[in-house]
Amino acid sequence: MTGPRCARRPGGREEGMALLTVLMLVGVMGALTVITLERMNRALAMTTNSRSAAQGHHYARGAALVAAERIETMLAELEGPLTLAGGWEEAPMTVPTAGGAITIRLSDASHCFNVNGLVTGSPGGATRMRPDAITQFAGLARGVGIGAQRAQQMAMSLVDYIDSDTYPQAGGAEDGAYSGYRAPNMPVAATGELMAVANWNAADYELLKPFLCALPTTDMQPINVNTLSEADAPLLGMLVPSGVSVAAARRLIAGRPAAGWGSQAEFWADARAIGAMPLARAQYQVDVTSNLFRADIEVEDGGFAVRESALIRLGGAAGEGGAHILRRSWSGAA
Structure with a gap:
C-alpha cells in the first residue's frame, strides 16, 4: 500500500511566476530611476555650470571696464613719464564677489x-x-x-x-x-x-x-x-x-x-x-609713456574659474581721450 501523496497547493506555479515578474519589474524600475536621477543630476550640474560660466564672463566684462578706468586714473595722475615705479604691474587689484573674488593684473602692452x-x-x-x-x-x-x-x-x-x-x-x-x-x-x-x-x-x-x-x-x-x-x-x-x-x-x-x-x-x-x-x-x-595696456583677469566664483585678457588702448583712432577696450579673449575656464 503506498503512502499518501504530497498535495500541491493550487496556483503555486502561477504565484511564483507572478513574484518573479514583480521582482523583475522592481529591478527595471529601480534601474530606470537611477538613470533618470543621474540624468537629472547631470542636467542640473550643466545648468549650474552654464550659469556660473555666464556669471563669470559677466564679472570679467565688468572687470575689463574697471581696468580701463584704473588706467585712465593712473595716467591722469601721472606727472612725467610712465615707469614701473609704484609696482603697478606687480600689484594686482582684487575685487570681492558674493562667491569669491576677481583679480586684475595690468601690464604695459606697448612692447611689440x-x-x-x-x-x-x-x-x-x-x-x-x-x-x-x-x-x-x-x-x-x-x-x-x-x-x-x-x-x-x-x-x-x-x-x-x-x-x-x-x-x-x-x-x-x-x-x-x-x-x-x-x-x-x-x-x-x-x-x-x-x-x-x-x-x-x-x-x-x-x-x-x-x-x-x-x-x-x-x-x-x-x-x-x-x-x-x-x-x-x-x-x-x-x-x-x-x-x-x-x-x-x-x-x-x-x-x-x-x-x-x-x-x-x-x-x-x-x-x-x-x-x-x-x-x-x-x-x-x-x-616715454604708453597708450596700450593688457589686463589679465581671473574670476573665481562659487568654485568656478574664468580667465580672460583685455587689450586696452588709451585714445581712439580719431585721437579722442579715454581708454577703449580693443579686444577681449577668453583663455579658459575651470
Missing part, C-alpha cells in the same frame, strides 16, 4: 611689433607695403637669431598675406603659394594666424612670438622705453638697422635712469652714446 603695420592704409581698404616696417621686422628677426635672407623672405610673405592686392612681392607669396585656400589679403586678427603664412615655420615663429602683436590698425606701435625689460632688447635693436647688438641694447635698458627717460631726446642721446643711429622715422616710434 604690430605685424599689421607691415602695410600702410586703412584696414578693409586698399593697403600697400610699408618699407620702413619691413626693415624693422628684418632687424627684429635678426635680433632673435633668424638669418637676414630668411627674415626678408618671411617679411615679404607676410606683406603679401595681409596687403589688399594679389601681386606677390619679390620673395613673397600670394594665392598661388597656398594649396586649398587663398591669402586673406587683410590684416590678421591674432599672431597665431602667422603659422598659415608661406615661408613661416614653427621654430621661427616661436622665436618671434614674444615680440609680435596683431593690432586692429596698420599703425606702427610706439614702444615705451621706460617699461622695457632686458628681455625686450630685440625691440630696440630693430629700430637701429646696424651698429647696435642685442647685448648693447640690454645694457642700455639696464642703465636706464631711475626715474626713467624724460623724453625721446633723452633716450636717443643715451642710445647714440653707444653707437645707435636710428632709422629716421623710428626716432618717433619710441615713447
Whole structure:
C-alpha cells in the first residue's frame, strides 16, 4: 500500500511566476530611476555650470571696464613719464564677489611689433607695403637669431598675406603659394594666424612670438622705453638697422635712469652714446609713456574659474581721450 501523496497547493506555479515578474519589474524600475536621477543630476550640474560660466564672463566684462578706468586714473595722475615705479604691474587689484573674488593684473602692452603695420592704409581698404616696417621686422628677426635672407623672405610673405592686392612681392607669396585656400589679403586678427603664412615655420615663429602683436590698425606701435625689460632688447635693436647688438641694447635698458627717460631726446642721446643711429622715422616710434595696456583677469566664483585678457588702448583712432577696450579673449575656464 503506498503512502499518501504530497498535495500541491493550487496556483503555486502561477504565484511564483507572478513574484518573479514583480521582482523583475522592481529591478527595471529601480534601474530606470537611477538613470533618470543621474540624468537629472547631470542636467542640473550643466545648468549650474552654464550659469556660473555666464556669471563669470559677466564679472570679467565688468572687470575689463574697471581696468580701463584704473588706467585712465593712473595716467591722469601721472606727472612725467610712465615707469614701473609704484609696482603697478606687480600689484594686482582684487575685487570681492558674493562667491569669491576677481583679480586684475595690468601690464604695459606697448612692447611689440604690430605685424599689421607691415602695410600702410586703412584696414578693409586698399593697403600697400610699408618699407620702413619691413626693415624693422628684418632687424627684429635678426635680433632673435633668424638669418637676414630668411627674415626678408618671411617679411615679404607676410606683406603679401595681409596687403589688399594679389601681386606677390619679390620673395613673397600670394594665392598661388597656398594649396586649398587663398591669402586673406587683410590684416590678421591674432599672431597665431602667422603659422598659415608661406615661408613661416614653427621654430621661427616661436622665436618671434614674444615680440609680435596683431593690432586692429596698420599703425606702427610706439614702444615705451621706460617699461622695457632686458628681455625686450630685440625691440630696440630693430629700430637701429646696424651698429647696435642685442647685448648693447640690454645694457642700455639696464642703465636706464631711475626715474626713467624724460623724453625721446633723452633716450636717443643715451642710445647714440653707444653707437645707435636710428632709422629716421623710428626716432618717433619710441615713447616715454604708453597708450596700450593688457589686463589679465581671473574670476573665481562659487568654485568656478574664468580667465580672460583685455587689450586696452588709451585714445581712439580719431585721437579722442579715454581708454577703449580693443579686444577681449577668453583663455579658459575651470
